[in-house]
Every structure is written in structure tokens, then in C-alpha cells.
Amino acid sequence: MTIAYLDRTVHETDGEPKPNGGVSTLSKSIDLQGSVETGDKTTIASKDFGGLYSTKPLALIKPAGSDDVSRVIKAASRIPRMTVAARGNGHSINGQAMTNGGLVxxxxxxxxxxxxLLNINGSFFIDVSGGALWENVLTRCVSRFGLAPRSWTDYLSLTVGGTLSNAGVSGQAFRYGPQISNVTELEIITGKGDITVCSETRNPELFFGSLGGLGQFGIxxxxxxxxxPAPDMVRWIRVVYTEFDEFTRDAEFLVSRDDGESFDYVEGFxxxxxxxxxxGWPSVPLDPVHGFNQGIIPQTGASVHYCLEVAFHYQKGDHPSNVDKVIIFFV
Ligand SMILES: Cc1cc2nc3c(=O)[nH]c(=O)nc-3n(C[C@H](O)[C@H](O)[C@H](O)COP(=O)(O)OP(=O)(O)OC[C@H]3O[C@@H](n4cnc5c(N)ncnc54)[C@H](O)[C@@H]3O)c2cc1C
Incomplete structure (x- = not known):
């Protein structure tokens, strides 16, 4: 698709575009393989998950690939005050994936x-798109290869690029670090529109800047x-505490065992x-049909309680009683 002209209203102040506030023009045609949405079709990019911010972009670009992203950034960089924001799945809560009057x-x-799938000296890696949802990456990796990424977010309808631009934290981070510590190479489109591959040894400043870089170092x-390897089975347990000190003591114990013998997932809330x-209490059972006998908890009158959530991975052939033994050993 060709964007012949994109008239952009320049914003003297934040807020709605002002028709006569000055005009700069994206005068050069950009040949895109993807599409460009304007007007009402940009609504999805006008709000974020928190619902606090509402701004209208000039256009919503749906790139076909890296070349399109590169062309858009190059074109935007020739226009004074034109801004570009990458949008993953728009789950930021403070307008980070939005731009007022710019290109999303x-x-x-x-x-x-x-x-x-890559096998490098016996270690496995998956090369995925920045715009892929983690839930799809998980499903595909497990169903096709029996493998899974090591570090996660709790909620998986987030994109690879979106969480790598933050950190990506869940109950595996105590063992493997956040998601940004589990990536070995990135392809980034820089602010000049260059398509660049970076890693710990190749363009390391760009690599480490982009990981957790809030989209400010490139796309x-x-x-x-x-x-x-993905586990066959997972034992998932929640433990309720009335005392904060006991809750944090147990959590710290589980995440700091020197011997590495611990649960595969530890989180609390x-x-x-x-x-x-x-x-409240209805949020505690893992499954609503399980229920939870509150009678066994001492009545403290406290307004809040605490819950430690842990998970243990095992294989189908492992006998349940052996799994029980390991879990009792950990706790
Ligand atoms: C319901 C919910 C549950 C959540 N759970 C967790 C959790 O368990 N753990 C956790 O760590 N976080 C969690 N988050 C926060 C979430 O990780 C961040 O908000 C994340 O940035 C959202 O990903 P997204 O794909 O929606 O990105 P967006 O919100 O679309 O973008 C986030 C930021 O990254 C930039 N960006 C997006 N894509 C790219 C890209 N390809 N290249 C460069 N920059 C890009 C955007 O410009 C923006 O600055 C949660 C958020 C919500 C709303």
C-alpha cells in the first residue's frame, strides 16, 4: 500500500489535533506491504488498558514486516515533531503504547x-516475532517441540516485544531472571530506521538498552x-497466611535455597x-469448585491476608506419592 500524503496537524499543546495549528506533510510516498488505518479505525490505539488516557494517533500502521517498520520510521524521522510508538497488545496502563497525532x-x-526452532550446541531457542502473543508462543512451542520458554508473565495475552520492553516477571524469575534475561538476540529497527541485529556481543549497547527500554531504543x-523441556504435569498449590512476617519468611526461604531444590514457580499475593x-476469599481457590475452609484460619480481624502460590513440575511417569514426598521436603 502507498501512503501518498499523510497530512499531519501539529499540536502546539497536548490534546485534540487543531486543524489550523500548523501542518507538516509526510511528502514522500512509502510503499508498504502492510496497511494504514486512519479515522475511526485507529480507535484501538487511542486508549490503553488502564483507561486513563485517550489520544488520537494520526494513523495506525499495520506493518507486514521489518521493512515496513523501517520505512515508516525513516519517513517519520523526516517530519518535524512526528512521533512513532510501537504497540504490542496495548496492555500498558499509562499510555506508553500511544502517541498523540503520531504514528502507532x-x-x-x-x-x-x-x-x-534453533538448536545451538544442544541448547534450544525459539526465534519469534516481536508482535507474537506469549500465549501463542507457549502453545506452539509445547505442541510442536515439547519445549517452553523458561521465564513468563502471569498473564499471557501480552506480546514478546511489549514485555521485553519492560521486564516480564512471574513466578519463575527467582530462578531464571525476568524474561529480558532469557533472550540472546534481537532484531531491532532503530530510530533511524536501520534494521539491526544485536546480542550480548553484537551491538551490545542497543541490545541491553532495548531490553527493558520501554520502546525508546528501537522496535x-x-x-x-x-x-x-516443558513438564508433563504441574502440581499447583496455594497456602494462606494471616501474618505478613510468616508469609515473607517462607517466600524468601523458597526463592533463596542454595541447593536449587525448590518449587519451579513461587509467587505471592x-x-x-x-x-x-x-x-476477597473467593479469589483464593485455584478452582471455584474447590472452595476453601476458612474455619481452619485463625480469626485475626485483619483486613488483609496473604497467599503464597507455588508450583512443582513433574513427569507423567512420576508416582503421585513421590511428588507428595518432594513437596513436603521443600516445605
Ligand atoms: C492484565 C495484565 C496483566 C499483566 N501481567 C503481567 C505480569 O504477570 N508480569 C509482567 O511483567 N507484566 C504484566 N503486565 C504488564 C505488561 O507486561 C506490560 O504492560 C507490557 O508492556 C504489556 O505488553 P503489551 O504487548 O500489551 O505491550 P504494549 O502495552 O502495547 O506496549 C508496552 C511498551 O512497549 C513498547 N512496545 C510494544 N511493542 C514493542 C516492540 N515490538 N518493540 C519495542 N517496543 C515495543 C510500547 O511502545 C510501550 O512502551 C500485565 C498487564 C496487564 C494489563
Whole structure:
């Protein structure tokens, strides 16, 4: 698709575009393989997950791939005050994936571009698109190869590029670090529109700047992510505490065992000591049908309680009683 002209209203102040506020023109045609949405079709990029911010971009670009991203950035860089924001799945809560009157690049359109398993000296990696959702990466890696990334977020409808631009934290981070510590190579489109591959040894400043860089060092179009064998089974346990000191003592014990013998996932949360369906006791059982006998918890009258959530990986052939023994040993 060709964008022949994109008239851009320049914003003297934040807020709605002002028709006569001055005009700069994206005068050079950009030949895109992807598409460009304007007007009402940009609505998805006008709000973020937190619902706090609402701004209108000039256009929503759906790139076909790295070349499109590069062309858009090059074109935008020739226009004074033109801004570009990458958008993953728009789950930021403070407007990070938005731009007022600028160009939003919707990376979801690139999801299918990369999905390649690599075996490097016996270690496995998956090369995936920056716009891929983690939930799709997981499903594909497990179903096709029996492998899975090592470090996660709790919620998986987030993109690879979106979480690598932050950190990506979940209950595996105590063992493997956040997601940004589990990536060995990135393809980045820089602020000049250059398509660049970087790693710890190749363009390391760009590599480390982009990981956790909030999209300010370039746009991640591809990431090479470390994998490990996926477990067949997981024992998932939640333990309720009334005392904060006991809760943190146990959590610290589990994440700091020198021998590495611990659960595969450790996380905790606070919940309200009431019947609120979202934040109270009903949020504690792993499955609503399980229920939870509150009678066994000492009545403290405290407004909040604490929950430690742990998981243990095992294989189908492992006998349940052996799994029980290991779990009792850990705790
Ligand atoms: C319901 C919910 C649950 C969450 N759970 C967790 C959790 O368990 N653990 C955790 O760590 N975080 C969690 N988060 C936070 C989440 O990781 C971040 O908000 C993340 O940035 C969202 O990813 P996204 O794909 O929606 O990115 P977006 O919100 O679209 O973008 C986030 C930032 O990254 C930039 N960006 C997006 N794509 C790219 C790219 N390809 N290249 C460069 N920059 C890019 C954007 O410009 C923006 O600055 C959660 C958020 C929500 C709303």
C-alpha cells in the first residue's frame, strides 16, 4: 500500500489535533506491504488498558514486516515533531503504547513472520516475532517441540516485544531472571530506521538498552528466546497466611535455597479478608469448585491476608506419592 500524503496537524499543546495549528506533510510516498488505518479505525490505539488516557494517533500502521517498520520510521524521522510508538497488545496502563497525532505501529500484524526452532550446541531457542502473543508462543512451542520458554508473565495475552520492553516477571524469575534475561538476540529497527541485529556481543549497547527500554531504543521485530523441556504435569498449590512476617519468611526461604531444590514457580499475593469476588476469599481457590475452609484460619480481624502460590513440575511417569514426598521436603 502507498501512503501518498499523510497530512499531519501539529499540536502546539497536548490534546485534540487543531486543524489550523500548523501542518507538516509526510511528502514522500512509502510503499508498504502492510496497511494504514486512519479515522475511526485507529480507535484501538487511542486508549490503553488502564483507561486513563485517550489520544488520537494520526494513523495506525499495520506493518507486514521489518521493512515496513523501517520505512515508516525513516519517513517519520523526516517530519518535524512526528512521533512513532510501537504497540504490542496495548496492555500498558499509562499510555506508553500511544502517541498523540503520531504514528502507532501495531506489531500484532507481524505475529506470523518468525517462528523457528534453533538448536545451538544442544541448547534450544525459539526465534519469534516481536508482535507474537506469549500465549501463542507457549502453545506452539509445547505442541510442536515439547519445549517452553523458561521465564513468563502471569498473564499471557501480552506480546514478546511489549514485555521485553519492560521486564516480564512471574513466578519463575527467582530462578531464571525476568524474561529480558532469557533472550540472546534481537532484531531491532532503530530510530533511524536501520534494521539491526544485536546480542550480548553484537551491538551490545542497543541490545541491553532495548531490553527493558520501554520502546525508546528501537522496535523489536524478532527475539531469540531460551527454551527448556516443558513438564508433563504441574502440581499447583496455594497456602494462606494471616501474618505478613510468616508469609515473607517462607517466600524468601523458597526463592533463596542454595541447593536449587525448590518449587519451579513461587509467587505471592495479598487478598482482602472479605467476600469480595475479585479481591476477597473467593479469589483464593485455584478452582471455584474447590472452595476453601476458612474455619481452619485463625480469626485475626485483619483486613488483609496473604497467599503464597507455588508450583512443582513433574513427569507423567512420576508416582503421585513421590511428588507428595518432594513437596513436603521443600516445605
Ligand atoms: C492484565 C495484565 C496483566 C499483566 N501481567 C503481567 C505480569 O504477570 N508480569 C509482567 O511483567 N507484566 C504484566 N503486565 C504488564 C505488561 O507486561 C506490560 O504492560 C507490557 O508492556 C504489556 O505488553 P503489551 O504487548 O500489551 O505491550 P504494549 O502495552 O502495547 O506496549 C508496552 C511498551 O512497549 C513498547 N512496545 C510494544 N511493542 C514493542 C516492540 N515490538 N518493540 C519495542 N517496543 C515495543 C510500547 O511502545 C510501550 O512502551 C500485565 C498487564 C496487564 C494489563
Amino acid at each position: 505501529i501495531d506489531m500484532r500484524s507481524t505475529e506470523e513472520n518468525h517462528f523457528r 523489536i521485530t524478532r527475539a531469540m528466546v531460551k527454551l527448556q 495479598v487478598f482482602c479478608n472479605n467476600d469480595d469476588p475479585v479481591n
